[in-house]
Amino acid sequence: MQEILNIAAYKFVGIDDASMLREDLRSRALSAGLMGTILLAPEGINLFLAGAAEAVRGFLAGLRADERFADLETKESWSATQPFRRMLVKCKREIIRMDHPAIQPAAGRAPGVDALTLKRWLDQGHDDAGKQIVMLDTRNAFEVDEGTFEGAVDWRIDKFTQFPQALEEHREALVGKTVVSFCTGGIRCEKAAILMREEGVADVLQLEGGILKYFETVGGAHYRGDCFVFDGRRALAPDLSARSTHASARAPEDPDLAIKH
Template sequence: VRGFVGALRADARFADLDPKESWSADVPFRRMQVKLKREIIRMDHPTIRPAQGRAPALDCATLRRWLSRGRDDAGREVVTLDTRNAFEVDHGSFDNAIDWRITKFSEFPSALRAHRHTLRDKTVVSFCTGGIRCEKAAILMREEGLDPVYQLEGGILKYFELTDGAHYHGGCF
C-alpha cells in the first residue's frame, strides 16, 4: 500500500495526497470492494461540490484546544456537529456533540433546516469518520448562512492519529 501511495505521489496531481492509516489487530472488512459512483457519500444536494471549493478546515490540535476551553480563539462557544448516521454515532462521538439521529447522509440537509436556529451565534465544527461528510456538511451550512463553520480536517481518524483523543468517548465504527 505504501508503495502504491508513493507511486501516486510521484504524479503532480497527487503530490499532496495525505492518506489516513488505522491499525487493527483483526481484519476489519470481509472483502475489498470498489464501486464507481456518481457521488461519494450521497447528499442529494447538487450545488455541494467540494472539488469547486472547500469550507474552512480546522486542524485537529486547534479543535482539541478549543474543546478544552469550550471557546474558540474569538471567545465564541464551540459546538461539534456529528454528521455520521446514528448507528456510527452510537459507537462513539465527541463529548456533547450534536447528533440529529440521521439514518443516512441524504437526510442531513433537512435536519439542518430543522435545527439551524440552534447553531446560530456559535462556532460550529462538523466532523465525520474521514472527512467527506463533514466537508459537505460545512459547505451546506455556510450556504445556508451559518458562520463561522469549520470541518474537522481529516475527520475522527486524523484526530486520533494527531492527538491523544481527548474529548472523544467510545470508538469509531
Template sequence: MPPEGAAGAGAPFAQERAVTPILNISCYKFVPLPDAQALRGALHAQALAADLKGTILLAEEGINFFLAGSAQAVRGFVDALRTDARFADLQPKESWSAQVPFRKMLVKVKHEIIRMDRPAIVPSAGRAPAVDAPTLHRWLAQGHDDSGRPVVTLDTRNDFEVDAGTFDGAIDWRITKFTEFPDALRAHKAALADKTVVSFCTGGIRCEKAALLMREEGLEHVYQLEGGILKYFEETDGAHYHGGCFVFDGRRVLQSDLSTQPEIAPEM
C-alpha cells in the same frame, strides 16, 4: 506544526506494529475526475498486484478509498497514485491491525464519492475553513474558540455510527443516511447561528460537504474537522471524545489509540 499546547499523539507506538502488521489506510480527495471510468480498471489491477484488499470509490467529484495490506504494499500503492498530479498531496490516515479486515478488493464508480444529492455543493471548487485536531482539542478544553465564541461539535454521521462514540455534548440529529443532513440542517440551523460550529465525521469527507452546505445556508462561523475523528485520535490523546469510532470494515470500532479488539472478522 500543531499549535502550542497541543496534545500528544495517540497513535500506536512502533513496537505495537510488530504484532499488528497490517496497515489500514483511509483517504479521500475532492478533485475533478472526468476519467473515473478509465481509472477504475487501472487502479483495480494495481491494487490486486500489490495484494491489497478494501474499497476504492471513484466519481467525477473525486476519490475515496479504504485499503489494507503490508505497509510496503499500501504505501507503494499510494506513492504510485501520487505520480498523478491530481493525487500528489494525498495524506492517508493510518491504523494497524493483526488481520486484514476486508475480504475483497473492490473499485467502484459512483455518482458521488459521498452521496448528498446536492449538486451545487462542489468541494473541489473551494473548501470551507478547516480546524486541525490539536486546535479543536484546545477549543474544547477552554470551552470557546480563539475569539471567545462558544464552540459546538456537529456529528454528521449516521445514528448507528454516533452510538459507537462521539464528542462530548456533540449535536446529533439522528440521521440514518447522509442525504437527510440538508433537511436536518434547515430544521435546526437557527440554534447554531451564534456559535462556532465544527462539523466532524470519521475521516473528513462528510463533514467537508456538510460545512460547505452550512455556509451556503448562511451560517458564518463554520469549520470542518480536518481529517475527522481518525485524525483527532492520531494527533491528540482523545480527550473530549467518549467511546470509539465506527469504521466500515471488519474492525467495526476503533478506540482512541486507534486500536481494535485482537480478533476481528473480515468485512463480507
C-alpha cells in the same frame, strides 16, 4: 502483532477519466495484494485500503504520481488481520452520497480546524474569538451511539442524504456559534460544512481528517467511546486499536457503504 496497515483517504478534485482510472487502480491494487474499496466520481476519490505496509505505501506513491492526487492525505491505523474481504474499485455519481450539489471541486475545500487547535479550544471552552463551540456529528445515529465528542449535537439521521433536511430543521440553533462538523475521516463533515455555509450558517469549520486524524494526533481527549468504522474491525478505540463492540445490527454490510468516512 499488528502487521496490516489500514489507510483511509479522500480528495475532492475533478475527475473526468473515472472509467480508465478505475481499471488502472484496480490492477495496481490487486497486484499489490491490497483489499478494500476505492470510489471514483466526477467530484473526486474516496478510499479505504489495507495490506502489508510496503504494498500500501507503494500503491500510494503510484497514486500520488498523478498530480491530481499529489497532496492526498491519509489516516493510518494497524490491525492484526485483514479487515476487508475483497478489493473493489467503483465509479459512482458521488464519492459520498448527499443528493445535493454542494461540492464543486474547482471552488476549493471547506475551511477546517486541525486536531491540536480543536483540542485547545475544547480545553478552554471556546474558540480563539471567545465564541461558543458546537460540535456537530454528521454521522449516522448507530455510529454516534458507538462514541462521539462530549456534548456533541446529533440530529439522529439514518443516512447522510437526510442531512440537508435535518439542517433545515435545526439551522437556527447554530446561529452565532462556531460550528465544527466532524465525521469518521473527514469526507462527510466537509460536505456538511460546505452545505451549511451555502445555507447561511456563517461560522462553520470541518474537523480536518475527522475523528481518525484526531485520534492519531491527540488521542481521545474530549471524546467518549469508540469510533465506528465500516470494516471488519467494527470500531477503533482512541489509540486506534480495534476493540470488541456492541455495534448496532443496523450497521451496513453493503460494500458501497463500507467506505464511509
